[in-house]
Amino acid sequence: MAKARKYHHGEVRETAVGAALDLIEADGPDALTMRALAKAVGVDHRALYRHYPDRDAVLAEVAAEGYRQLLSIQLAGCVDASNPLQTAFEVYVHFALDRPHLHALMLTRSRQEMDAHAALGEAVKAELDQLMVWSRLALGAGPGERETDARDLAFAALAAAYGLCSLASSASLAPRSPEDLRQFVADQVRGVLEGQLLRLTPNSHR
Incomplete structure (x- = not known):
């Protein structure tokens, strides 16, 4: 049997x-x-329980790291992006398609899990708060202005990105090369953003 590795305080968790x-x-x-995690880390599985009460706590921590x-x-x-909101969602699409298992884990954590695991709740909040910043910027709104519109804009694009990336990862979309698939999904999400901006700013020439 392989000898368990020795770690300094805090190293096992990291x-x-x-x-x-x-x-x-x-x-x-x-x-x-x-047990699989303990083997990968090189410790007795009982040592993990001193840091994580159960598997769900590990999944929550990994999801938080993903965010x-x-x-x-x-x-x-x-x-230096001219359109930070669009750029942010292009990054999201690449991240989700390149790392489908992590993306699926992140987006399937429940509200109860976010409430129970502070690190996960904080990481999700940080991501959503920043999307709101970029959404307000896209709307030409300042902090605290047009909060409902900014939230609708961010969540419409997030729903499109999540749905399309999930379909792509499950091979439910027509076969494409990885680059063509990323471009297709990014184009569709961009279309949702542009459509929402036209709806929310009807007098704009966007």
Whole structure:
């Protein structure tokens, strides 16, 4: 039997998140068990329970890490973007199609899980708050202005992106090369954004 690795305080939790992320991205959430994770980390499975009470807590932590990574990439991509909201959703599409198992995990966490796991709730809130910032910018609105319109704009595009990326990942869309598929989905989401902007700003020449 392989000898368990020795970790300093806090290292098991950090290493476990990375190992769980690798397992899920390779084979989906069903591949993650506490024993499989312990083997990947190199510790006795009982050691994991000192950091995570159950498998659901690990899944919540991985989902939170997914949201943090997504937001980080979006922020970097939007630094000099002329249309940050559109750019953010283009990044989203690439992220979701390149990492389908992680994307599915992120978008299927329940409200109860977000409430029960603070890190997940905070990561989801950070992503949605930033989408609202970009949505208000697209509408020409300042902080606190046109909140309902900004929310409708962000969620319409998010619903389109999630639905299309999920269909694409499950092979329910017509066969395309990966690049053609990314372009197709990005174009459809852009169309939703443009349509919503026309609806919300009827006097605009967008």
